[in-house]
Amino acid sequence: MDPREPPEIPELTPQLVVQAYCAGAFPMADGRDGPLRWYSPDPRAVLPIDEQGLRVSQSLRRRVNSGRYAVTMDRAFDRVIHACAEPRERDPDTWISQPIIDVYGELHRGGLAHSVEAWLPGDSSPAPECSDSAEVDPKQDRLVGGLYGVALGGAFFGESMFHRSADASKVCLVALVEHLRQRGFSLLDVQFSNPHLEQFAVVEISRQAYLRRLEAALESGARW
Numbered sequence: 001m002d003p004r005e006p007p008e009i010p011e012l013t014p015q016l017v018v019q020a021y022c023a024g025a026f027p028m029a030d031g032r033d034g035p036l037r038w039y040s041p042d043p044r045a046v047l048p049i050d051e052q053g054l055r056v057s058q059s060l061r062r063r064v065n066s067g068r069y070a071v072t073m074d075r076a077f078d079r080v081i082h083a084c085a086e087p088r089e090r091d092p093d094t095w096i097s098q099p100i101i102d103v104y105g106e107l108h109r110g111g112l113a114h115s116v117e118a119w120l121p122g123d124s125s126p127a128p129e130c131s132d133s134a135e136v137d138p139k140q141d142r143l144v145g146g147l148y149g150v151a152l153g154g155a156f157f158g159e160s161m162f163h164r165s166a167d168a169s170k171v172c173l174v175a176l177v178e179h180l181r182q183r184g185f186s187l188l189d190v191q192f193s194n195p196h197l198e199q200f201a202v203v204e205i206s207r208q209a210y211l212r213r214l215e216a217a218l219e220s221g222a223r224w
Contacts, residue, residue, distance in 0.1 A: 006037035012099050014106045021150060021157055022218060024211050026191065029097035032085075036099060042207035045193040047158075047200055049181050055201035056174060063167045064174050069118040069144070070136050071175045077108045077115040079138075080146035084160035096160060104159070107150060114224060116176050118145035118168040145169040147176065154222035155187040155214060156180055173200070183224065187217035 009016075012027055020026060025040040048054045056064075081104055085096035107113035122140035145168025147161035156176070163169035180188060189210075193202050205213070 006039050009036040009038060012036055012103050014103055014110060014112075017103055017107065017150070018112065018152065021152055021155075022214075024207065024214055026157065026159075027100065028095040029100055031093045031095070032097050034097070036097070039191075040207065041192060043204035044207055044210040045190045045197065045202050045204050046210070046213070047177070047188040047190050047197065047202050049177055049185060049188050051181070053201060053203075054177055055199065057199065060167060060170055060174065064171055069120065069165075069168060069171050070141065071171060072117045072119065072136055073175075073179065074108075074114055075136065076117050076138060076143055076146070077113065077148060078105060079143055080115040080117060080148050080162070081105070081160075083143070083146060083162045083164075084148065086162070104148070104150075108148075111224075112152065113148060113150050115146055115148040116172040116179075117143055118163075118165070118172050120144050120165060145172050147172050151185075151224040153218040154185045154220035155189065155217035156185055158188060158190045184220065184222040185217070186220060186222070187213050189214075 009027055017027060020038060025038045027036050028039055029036050081096065081101055085094045085101060087094065104113050108115070119136045119141040122137065122142065144165035145161070145163040147158065147169060149156055149158040151157075158176075161169040161172065177188065190197055190202060193204055
């Protein structure tokens with residue numbers, strides 16, 4: 001075995017995931033049917049929560065303010081994580097395997113894992129409002145974007161997002177940041193930088209710096 005290869009996880013449990021997050025690690029699967037492994041990247045990617053740090057383009061701000069999508073929280077966690085696990089055009093495989101889905105579902109039911117959803121109204125639905133308390137009918141309205149992650153203390157660990165309509169996942173991310181800001185969170189961990197996150201001014205910091213920020217966030221009194 002390559003000594004640089006992340007360690008394999010024999011059995012994933014909600015308790016183990018929480019312990020790992022608190023130590024700066026997180027699980028990913030080597031493909032839909034592959035083994036689970038722990039990861040703790042260096043550098044680590046984080047998104048700024050403060051208004052000065054987060055970059056939101058004018059076009060995205062107009063999209064957020066347009067009311068095109070109804071934005072909710074924790075209304076469709078299972079649907080969001082399954083959508084995030086679906087094959088994508090540029091990446092037909094996934095790191096979100098069934099054990100990941102099962103454990104994060106348990107974390108959601110335990111009040112630790114959360115989702116943000118974007119909906120388009122059905123034919124007979126009223127125009128949506130962009131609000132985390134928006135009224136939606138999951139049987140009639142279309143889920144077109146979302147993200148999920150885990151909240152511990154004042155830290156939110158973003159895991160994955162998806163979209164089926166223009167800017168839907170970005171609108172969810174803006175809503176998440178605003179929610180975290182209002183609740184006094186200090187850390188939004190997004191694990192790895194990518195072009196999708198770079199437009200929001202994602203920052204890469206060393207593992208050591210990340211662990212210092214993580215410790216402070218976990219000790220804060222912030223709550224989801």
